[in-house]
Amino acid sequence: MEKDENQNLIDFSPVMNISYEKINYLVDQTKDNGNRLFSFGKSKSKKQILFDLSGVFTTGMNAILGPTGCGKSTFLDILADRKDTHGLTGNILINGQTRPKNYKYCIGYVLQEDVISGTLTVRENLMFSANLRLQKSLSFDQRIERVNEIIDQLDLEMCAETLIGTDFVRGISGGEKKRTSIGMELILSPKILFLDEPTTGNVKRSLMCPQLCGVLGLDASTAQNVINCLHKLSRQGRTIVFSIHQPRYSIFKLFDRILLLSNGHTVYFDSPKNILSYFTSHGFSCEENTNPADFILDILIDSKNVSSQLLSNAYLQSPMHSNNLSLIQSINAQTTDRPLLFEQYLSRSAFLEFYYLSQRTFRNAIRNPLLNITQIFIALTLGLLTGLLFYNMKTTIEPGIFNRIGAIFFLATHQILCTASALEPLIKERILFSHEITSGYYRVVTYFLAKLVCDLIPMRVIPTCVFAMVAYPLMGFQRSFNRFLTFFITIFLSSVFGSALCFLIAACIPVFAVALIVSILVFSIMMVVSGFLVDLESIFSALRWIKWISAIRYSSNLLTINEFGNLTFCLSDDSQICPIKGEEVLLKRKIPYQNGWDLWKNLVFIGIMAFICFILAYVRLLRIKKFK
Numbered sequence: 001m002e003k004d005e006n007q008n009l010i011d012f013s014p015v016m017n018i019s020y021e022k023i024n025y026l027v028d029q030t031k032d033n034g035n036r037l038f039s040f041g042k043s044k045s046k047k048q049i050l051f052d053l054s055g056v057f058t059t060g061m062n063a064i065l066g067p068t069g070c071g072k073s074t075f076l077d078i079l080a081d082r083k084d085t086h087g088l089t090g091n092i093l094i095n096g097q098t099r100p101k102n103y104k105y106c107i108g109y110v111l112q113e114d115v116i117s118g119t120l121t122v123r124e125n126l127m128f129s130a131n132l133r134l135q136k137s138l139s140f141d142q143r144i145e146r147v148n149e150i151i152d153q154l155d156l157e158m159c160a161e162t163l164i165g166t167d168f169v170r171g172i173s174g175g176e177k178k179r180t181s182i183g184m185e186l187i188l189s190p191k192i193l194f195l196d197e198p199t200t201g202n203v204k205r206s207l208m209c210p211q212l213c214g215v216l217g218l219d220a221s222t223a224q225n226v227i228n229c230l231h232k233l234s235r236q237g238r239t240i241v242f243s244i245h246q247p248r249y250s251i252f253k254l255f256d257r258i259l260l261l262s263n264g265h266t267v268y269f270d271s272p273k274n275i276l277s278y279f280t281s282h283g284f285s286c287e288e289n290t291n292p293a294d295f296i297l298d299i300l301i302d303s304k305n306v307s308s309q310l311l312s313n314a315y316l317q318s319p320m321h322s323n324n325l326s327l328i329q330s331i332n333a334q335t336t337d338r339p340l341l342f343e344q345y346l347s348r349s350a351f352l353e354f355y356y357l358s359q360r361t362f363r364n365a366i367r368n369p370l371l372n373i374t375q376i377f378i379a380l381t382l383g384l385l386t387g388l389l390f391y392n393m394k395t396t397i398e399p400g401i402f403n404r405i406g407a408i409f410f411l412a413t414h415q416i417l418c419t420a421s422a423l424e425p426l427i428k429e430r431i432l433f434s435h436e437i438t439s440g441y442y443r444v445v446t447y448f449l450a451k452l453v454c455d456l457i458p459m460r461v462i463p464t465c466v467f468a469m470v471a472y473p474l475m476g477f478q479r480s481f482n483r484f485l486t487f488f489i490t491i492f493l494s495s496v497f498g499s500a501l502c503f504l505i506a507a508c509i510p511v512f513a514v515a516l517i518v519s520i521l522v523f524s525i526m527m528v529v530s531g532f533l534v535d536l537e538s539i540f541s542a543l544r545w546i547k548w549i550s551a552i553r554y555s556s557n558l559l560t561i562n563e564f565g566n567l568t569f570c571l572s573d574d575s576q577i578c579p580i581k582g583e584e585v586l587l588k589r590k591i592p593y594q595n596g597w598d599l600w601k602n603l604v605f606i607g608i609m610a611f612i613c614f615i616l617a618y619v620r621l622l623r624i625k626k627f628k
């Protein structure tokens with residue numbers, strides 16, 4: 001193994017051949033039997049997607065072509081080790097050897113959609129990849145140099161300091177985004193680069209529809225630009241394998257090899273130069289001035305699959321097929337004992353991972369207007385409004401007691417409910433997290449801690465604290481520092497709990513609409529059993545336990561003890577007769593208040609519930625599928 005001038009491990013073997021033999025892939029699919037009204041009618045069945053694929057991809061531009069649904073992306077994912085191996089049979093070898101465990105972390109894999117942080121600039125994104133994925137022996141200056149090289153190589157100088165862009169901020173163009181995504185992978189100087197539809201721009205995805213809702217293709221010149229860039233990279237000795245829909249001729253002629261798939265079968269696998277003569281020999285002649293790619297795909301998009309079946313059978317009988325099989329044998333025969341030159345890159349310290357993740361999370365949080373200034377402004381306005389609605393509550397029986405109870409119910413529910421705004425950004429980030437964790441950018445634990453320390457806690461809790469500080473003095477609660485502190489800690493911990501619950505829900509449910517309904521349901525149940533809306537002793541005994549998991553009940557109990565303790569309520573007729581003590585209200589509301597533990601146990605329970613939610617969210621993150 002040699003090192004380049006940047007001290008980064010590079011494989012100088014002239015080629016990286018990917019040979020695959022007898023690849024068959026089956027998936028379980030749920031079939032609706034149709035005639036039944038409910039889901040009892042559903043049964044599982046196997047669907048074969050790929051059939052006996054064999055061949056070799058070598059250095060250069062290897063295109064996987066075929067009509068939609070023919071299995072291009074599935075096959076690419078299998079080659080890149082991103083597919084669940086359940087249902088997969090066959091061999092995939094690199095230079096005749098089995099793929100090492102860290103294979104996924106050493107190859108480049110560019111998704112169909114551009115999965116990059118929108119609130120960072122092109123350079124910051126590339127630096128993030130360099131800082132986390134390059135060996136720690138590389139100095140900071142060397143990493144900067146690597147990023148500069150990539151910016152230069154991919155012609156990104158003009159937009160290097162521009163933000164990628166989000167739903168709210170216009171950023172770089174589609175082509176620049178695609179090249180940045182490629183750059184994120186090139187940081188490792190991978191010898192093998194996989195790309196799923198590189199001429200496709202952003203995928204239309206909405207929170208309501210996290211699966212593909214539609215695909216926006218790059219315009220012709222941008223697509224050409226991306227392919228030219230890949231062609232340049234392939235000439236540096238890289239094996240580039242990509243799926244592509246319907247390339248125009250100027251793109252088609254840059255391919256070194258074409259694997260043509262139809263319904264999961266190989267129809268052609270050779271140089272594009274021979275493709276027209278091959279098709280002509282099977283009775284399909286291309287008219288003059290027709291793009292060969294369009295001509296071939298038109299043949300394969302045949303509703304009755306006649307041509308497709310004919311061509312896949314013809315391929316199995318063809319010399320092309322036997323040549324491909326012999327090529328696999330000869331490559332596998334050349335296998336030496338020399339280990340595959342992939343380096344284990346996950347040797348960084350967890351602290352460094354945490355540092356770079358926190359840096360990105362923090363930048364992301366402060367550059368997202370909806371997550372900072374707007375939230376604080378809303379908290380300020382709401383705090384003022386609440387303060388004015390419950391302004392300077394009197395200590396009279398009527399309406400002093402009633403207003404205080406109302407204010408406490410509102411505060412306890414509001415502080416937890418408003419953390420639901422964390423759901424949207426958390427769900428949006430799942431795709432980025434899933435891609436990065438699969439590519440070995442960082443460990444789950446460092447992502448989790450960075451998210452907690454630099455996003456969830458400050459960004460959710462600061463606005464609620466602003467709200468509390470504005471509302472408390474205006475509302476006329478007891479003016480004592482200790483009571484304000486207890487109030488503040490309660491509000492703080494309630495929003496930490498709310499954030500933890502949202503984190504858990506977002507980690508479990510990828511669809512925003514469903515996650516929102518689940519959170520509303522959980523919050524509503526907590527609210528009903530908070531002790532304000534129903535007498536907890538009167539509810540059905542089998543359901544009485546629910547009160548123990550109501551954070552709103554704990555939070556409101558705390559605020560009630562804090563406010564009603566040592567307070568007397570007078571008649572409203574200026575008689576100075578104060579017949580009711582706050583403790584009587586507590587007794588009537590069945591809230592224990594005798595000692596300090598009665599007060600603080602509520603805080604402890606909220607803390608425990610927040611802790612459990614965070615732990616479950618972490619476990620869920622660990623289990624997020626790394627396979628498609």
Ligand SMILES: Nc1ncnc2c1ncn2[C@@H]1O[C@H](COP(=O)(O)OP(=O)(O)OP(=O)(O)O)[C@@H](O)[C@H]1O
Nearest residue numbers: 027028029047049067068069070071072073074075
């Ligand atoms: N988990 C699954 N369950 C059922 N069918 C599946 C599953 N995964 C893939 N398929 C089916 O396998 C076929 C191949 O899918 P794949 O996404 O690989 O096609 P593709 O050629 O990449 O299509 P496109 O060009 O439209 O992206 C499709 O018919 C798809 O519906």
